Amino acid sequence: MAKIENFRFWCQKVLPLVYDDSLSYYELLNKMVIYLNKTIDAVNQNTDAMSELYKFVHTYFDNLDVQEEINNKLDNMAADGTLDRIIENYINELAIVNGVINGKFFGITTDNEDVHNDLNTAISRAKTDGYKIYIEPGSYNNSDWIFTDDTIVDCRGSVPKLVISKKFDNNGFRRFMWNRFPFTRFLGDDITGYSFQSACYMPDSNNYCLLFRHTTSANGKIVIVNTGFVVQRSGTLDIGHANGCCYNPNTGLIYIATGSEGAYAYNVIGVNPISLEVEYQKSLNAQAISGLAYDSVNNIYYVLTGNVTAYDSDFNLIKNIGHYNRMANYCEPNSAYQSQSIGCVGSNLIFSSNQQQTDLRWYRRANLNTFNFDNTQIKEYWTYRSFNHADELEMVCGSRRPPYH
Numbered sequence: 001m002a003k004i005e006n007f008r009f010w011c012q013k014v015l016p017l018v019y020d021d022s023l024s025y026y027e028l029l030n031k032m033v034i035y036l037n038k039t040i041d042a043v044n045q046n047t048d049a050m051s052e053l054y055k056f057v058h059t060y061f062d063n064l065d066v067q068e069e070i071n072n073k074l075d076n077m078a079a080d081g082t083l084d085r086i087i088e089n090y091i092n093e094l095a096i097v098n099g100v101i102n103g104k105f106f107g108i109t110t111d112n113e114d115v116h117n118d119l120n121t122a123i124s125r126a127k128t129d130g131y132k133i134y135i136e137p138g139s140y141n142n143s144d145w146i147f148t149d150d151t152i153v154d155c156r157g158s159v160p161k162l163v164i165s166k167k168f169d170n171n172g173f174r175r176f177m178w179n180r181f182p183f184t185r186f187l188g189d190d191i192t193g194y195s196f197q198s199a200c201y202m203p204d205s206n207n208y209c210l211l212f213r214h215t216t217s218a219n220g221k222i223v224i225v226n227t228g229f230v231v232q233r234s235g236t237l238d239i240g241h242a243n244g245c246c247y248n249p250n251t252g253l254i255y256i257a258t259g260s261e262g263a264y265a266y267n268v269i270g271v272n273p274i275s276l277e278v279e280y281q282k283s284l285n286a287q288a289i290s291g292l293a294y295d296s297v298n299n300i301y302y303v304l305t306g307n308v309t310a311y312d313s314d315f316n317l318i319k320n321i322g323h324y325n326r327m328a329n330y331c332e333p334n335s336a337y338q339s340q341s342i343g344c345v346g347s348n349l350i351f352s353s354n355q356q357q358t359d360l361r362w363y364r365r366a367n368l369n370t371f372n373f374d375n376t377q378i379k380e381y382w383t384y385r386s387f388n389h390a391d392e393l394e395m396v397c398g399s400r401r402p403p404y405h
Helices: 025-060 066-079 082-094 116-129 183-187
Strands: 100-102 132-135 146-149 153-155 162-165 194-202 207-214 219-226 229-233 244-248 253-257 267-271 278-283 291-295 300-304 307-311 317-323 335-345 348-357 363-371 378-385
Touching: 066 082, 116 132, 116 146, 153 162, 183 207, 183 219, 183 229, 194 219, 194 253, 207 244, 244 335, 253 278, 253 291, 253 300, 291 348, 300 335, 335 363
Parallel strands: 100 132, 132 153, 146 162, 194 244, 244 291, 291 335
Antiparallel strands: 194 207, 207 219, 219 229, 244 253, 253 267, 267 278, 291 300, 300 307, 307 317, 335 348, 348 363, 363 378
């Protein structure tokens, strides 16, 4: 940049000069020249600095490794936590839409070798922060069982061993009162002392299995029916109390809860629906089993003893889900609830119970409810007036199509 030249001057002397202490024109001009030259020198120094700055700015990017500078800055931001805060704020602001966050932000993706830990972390965060996890369509890898609720996880994909208690989608239940049909239709002439206990649906044959228990022994009878007509009837079998049963189409066996009665007490037994003979038995830690249900969606069993427990397809314990004894909160005054059994409709676990008059042996209402796997609370609740004072709601089971029985 060009510099400013110093100021030069000459002055023609004119006499006479002044004789007081004021400056003459000549002296004043000398002062001005000195001041101007100092100013010019200062400006020229700034000009040198500006010239150096100009060269630096215009040549800076010629020798700069931009990527290295960016990497260094990001490393510093990561080290002091700034980057984590920026990313978290971005996710919180943009990823959560209407209270729902995509599971992929927790690593729940189809290319993840095992989403189990990430899914558990996501569920824990969802419960703490009050949002729902959305799992996109696709097939996922999950190594171990997780039980949760549809208020926490909205799963649109296929995640093995992820069991979700869902809101029951139906148009109402249909009630059957088996004593509308005379017992002779099911048991023949030998009906004395028998009471109906439980039933299950067998989708591969479209038949129902009915269990009858003798009131004075551990013996009972199994009757296979189709739309009310007997297909097959067993002789006397040791099936215990037979308070609950379910059918697994994969094994082709009817599984019966014997309770604490008979030779198979405290066992689950499997009966062949064709031969009506016991082909399987297993003790579940010497527990008196009062209810059995098979979840065909997840290929697991639910067992009711007092607690609700989940077992895999070989009756190995998966999880103790919890105690569902919350029915007292729904009972009318002067009545107490009586647990009956459990059943599965799809992947939904349904409980049946009755409200019994406390001072009389008669029943006021029949109850059905679903169960929240996440907090062991009743999820949905339905109640029906009993047909008459002697009616018990013995069981609930699914049919080929809604409504469910």
